Amino acid sequence: GRWHRIHYAAIKWLFALLIGIGTGLSAFVINVAVENFSGWKFIATFAIMRHSYFAGLVVYVLFNATLVFSSVFIVTNFAPAAAGSGIPELKGYLNGIDTPGILLFRTLIGKILGSIGSVGGGLALGKEGPLVHTGACIASLVGQGGSTKYFINWQWLRVFKNDRDRRDLVTIGCAAGVAAAFRAPVGGVLFALEEVTSWWRSQLLWRVFFTSAVVAVVVRTAMSWCAHGNCGHFGSGGFIIWDISGGQDDYSFYELWPMAMLGIIGGLLGALFNQLTLYLSSYRRNVLHKKGDRVKIIEACLVSLITSVLSFGLPLLTTCTPCPDPVRYPDIVCPRPSKHYGNYVTFHCSSENQYNDLATIFFNTPDDAIRNLFSTKTVHEYSAQSLFIFMVMFYLLAVITYGIAVPSGQFVPGIMIGATYGRLVGMLVVSLYKKDDIDEGTYALLGAASFLGGSMRMTVSLCVIMVEITNNLNLLPLIMLVLLISKAVGDIFNMGFYEQQAHLRGIPLLESTPKRFMRKLSARDALRANKVVNFSRIAQVSHIVAVLCSNNHNGFPVIEELPNGQTLVIGLILRSYLLVLLQSKADFQDTPIAGDDRGRVTIRYSATDFVKPVSSKGLSINDIHLTPQELEMYLDLKPFVNPSPYMVPEDMSLTKVYNLFRQLGLRHVLVVPRPSRLTGLITRKDLLLPEVLEETSTELSSTR
């Protein structure tokens, strides 16, 4: 009734609010923890280094290794689904394919603790992908009303009766995650729109939008609380947001070619990155990680060791640079005072008035390193040599790091790599044109955009995220240009990062466009040799069990034999429904006679009984035990079928079938012979029914 509708709508909005608050707080917790661990680490290392470099290295390595070990230990022993970024799996889930365990409560906890360890432990990865996954987990738990296993149980929240509502919530969670990770509310909405979901409904847009705004307010409130020094080291370093509004406001035409070049470099390096990580992930998946958890732990610790040694050792080999002239550049504080954050890190420098440019980016938290790379008006802070060394090393580190069993995101490494070669190109442009208004920080930003574009192949959402994190709208057309080129170049070589990873994991993501050869095929061709498994309306329990055991289809057409000998396709029944029916046994009947009483269903089952729980593994046919007597009984499937699944004639072009699947987010389509009769033709105007029709038609349909 009306009251139920209002309650339902209110719950929807409440959920959107809760997801926003939860995700915002998670992002805050992760950031505070990471910044504090990093702060303690660097302060301890710097303090000990004054006495002995070797002791400093040992402390640094041990600190990192401990954090990484805790992360990989949690992931392997407690929450295996928390490894990696989670975005490919989420894309799969929202595309209609469930990966076991990705939305469990333990995955949420593993993801939060794991990314604190892996990011705090100085690995070449970011916390943004995991935050998206965190948001999705929160959304899923909220939608389920908690997790029964962990005694978190809000029964009154359990109003969501169907899969679609659940998926909507997860979409909202993904958007909230991006909004929280980058403090980019519009970027979050667009990310959910462009990258995560395969289909989209505009009423959802509205709620996604609301959640993103809530996240922004929560994060802002938490940060203003920290501004008074309540959060330790957090606050001076800060949340991910790299304000480069001091950068170039304008650009000249001769700058377009180096920018285009950035796009090409980004496309090439991004595609190479995708390919290398694909090979390595495939090797890990098929060989290395099959050897057990111990191998995963050793691998992660080894990667941590390599990372620590490189980021500590390489700056040692660089010679320090004298600070810029304090008279000419009064704004620059060089070298950086101890216990502070920022540019001009002094590290193994002989004189007081020097800084180590490689340490400035390598021996730092990722967020600060990016801020330093993007920094504007810092007159040749970095030597080309240091940038080049950093880029090569960090690229290789990022490649070997992705795929170890810790939560990991690809945004921050991508931004670091891109910003480095961007700054290199910027230095080239400055030395070529010798103009004052060319800023290396701006090129670093464009480089970052180009690498992300070349690797992830996102367009609008990435563009908006870049603008939101740098807070500089003037660069928008340039970012667009660079993204266009880098995506086009990357697309020549391979698929986007997430698509490749999803493919590797066997997640059958449907691309946005049907393949070209599908034009020549019909729906019948897609069926191949598969024999379709039907049920009759009245099916014997033993037959149902046999069918469910013999294949792993998720949907079965149901065909009724009419008294006059003809048959009629009455709908589709889902495996999950059959399993619930088999378990409850309440509808078993002794004789194969069709009942006519649809009313009883609503009494015996509440609609939620049929919803597959998102955050547990769900029923399996092996969990159900039936006596021989029960196996002899019958089940009338008609009350439980979906009576109108989408249908296509068998000679329909496969391209059209594909579009139907994609646009409506379907999981099953019935293929039927070409009809011999026609009832009518519906046009757009027929669907603009006047409200008046409502009542008469309701009567019609109720008397029918």
Next chain:
Amino acid sequence: GRWHRIHYAAIKWLFALLIGIGTGLSAFVINVAVENFSGWKFIATFAIMRHSYFAGLVVYVLFNATLVFSSVFIVTNFAPAAAGSGIPELKGYLNGIDTPGILLFRTLIGKILGSIGSVGGGLALGKEGPLVHTGACIASLVGQGGSTKYFINWQWLRVFKNDRDRRDLVTIGCAAGVAAAFRAPVGGVLFALEEVTSWWRSQLLWRVFFTSAVVAVVVRTAMSWCAHGNCGHFGSGGFIIWDISGGQDDYSFYELWPMAMLGIIGGLLGALFNQLTLYLSSYRRNVLHKKGDRVKIIEACLVSLITSVLSFGLPLLTTCTPCPDPVRYPDIVCPRPSKHYGNYVTFHCSSENQYNDLATIFFNTPDDAIRNLFSTKTVHEYSAQSLFIFMVMFYLLAVITYGIAVPSGQFVPGIMIGATYGRLVGMLVVSLYKKDDIDEGTYALLGAASFLGGSMRMTVSLCVIMVEITNNLNLLPLIMLVLLISKAVGDIFNMGFYEQQAHLRGIPLLESTPKRFMRKLSARDALRANKVVNFSRIAQVSHIVAVLCSNNHNGFPVIEELPNGQTLVIGLILRSYLLVLLQSKADFQDTPIAGDDRGRVTIRYSATDFVKPVSSKGLSINDIHLTPQELEMYLDLKPFVNPSPYMVPEDMSLTKVYNLFRQLGLRHVLVVPRPSRLTGLITRKDLLLPEVLEETSTELSSTR
């Protein structure tokens, strides 16, 4: 073949480029013309006013009336489809409903010249809606390879063979229009996504994105050319972009309630605006404008007269305000020097050191007025009384202006109204809390967002546009909040502005969600009493003519009678195809015997022959003349049908049918009886066909 595919893709991108350049240049031309006309007008009026107020008023009124007259004259006599904003019609076109004439070449010209006249003539309307229409017209003309009627003919561009490609181009054109109008490239993309199209394909996103970036570069280039003084008055006033980056960066919690109040006011006033314009438009449509073009011209001139007198007369009745203390506020130039643009207009002031606050917003171009309303750090520039008078007057003017026969946009009036009450609320907050960091300009911006949200009910795109035009990302969460509230409040009362206007014009736009009562209906219910009109495969010409004359359906199912007496629904034929066939007469045959030769079609017709020309009115059955002998002949329709239209079983839920229509952008769906047999079941995995299948299946389908 492969070469053709490359050519096709290249043409698509070339079109995107051309649309971007064309729309950017059109926007530039309109802006330069408007700024210059306004500049001359105000300078002349101010000069004459020094001698006589009355003479000044007469010059001002005549100048405005001349411009408005030229606009309404062009529209009524030359391009009737150029009246109004064009966005409802474009939404309809992209939704699948053609409105005659909206994409003609003459409409383009009428739109450009007409909006120069109407905006330059000082009416309470904007040039943004018309620019969207301009972009769409350019896109359509490019896609058609020019307009034959006006001897613009690029034959080599005519490669677009289907409606879908045409519609994609128009979508791109709409996005380009927004990008050019607001200099908001991302906003343009999102506007096309959220507001204009009903469905969306991600490969299109990519091209829309490119076009928006091109527009941004073109506009920027043109403006930097103008910066050297090449464009007369243009350049000092400038393109639409109201930089309020000097405004509030932060907000306190106690400011949330006045902001929420802004949202509520915006929702109420926006809904009222929609309702008032709806009544007035309906009266105009049904009564006033039926009386002929002369009435339209008189009406427009009368509105112009009222607007001129009010904007000249009301400031005369206000007393001037003393300028702010130049010692405390050294940045403020007050009063404004003559021949300049900006704040603190001196108008009927007794002393040198005074300004007229009402003239600052009323006696100015809309762009400058908005800039003045948004202006920050201008310490109580406006009195509450002036703002209130302006708001009431301008609201009424905007209501009576919308619907007169000139090109008109609703963005700028909406921003003006909203900014005014926003500033009023801002003044209230300042006087309540007496804090220095509360800025009236920021409240003006939020007010503008709230009114647009309450009237147009856009969310993400409007939010991004507001951020892009004000260049202040920090306000994003606040804008989101205000939009959420104002849309929610507005939705209580009525539909969005464009939806209402489309409804009034009889454009059957499908809303994004099916109506609630549709759940209880089935596809059969939507057919109502309509008898479906079929054709047999072999139809007599006289029968076809009779059917086409007797109704105005656009699609007809075709049913074949098989030799064994059974029937088979072989597809759907479009009215436009039948008209082409009747006109060409090449396929008429003497006997009702089915041919079997599909090959001949491709010889006799190129695919473009069947495409309905977008920018002309198309064939009508009355244009076709057939002899009695020809009427006796037969036509085999099979080669021309669409063999696989989407079909639904007659008892499918109408909600599902609705979603099918909406998501796939369909125009016809066949309703068929529930199938008795099943060929198979397609799942997601079946659609992930390996490339290997390609070759074998191609053979299969060719031997079939």
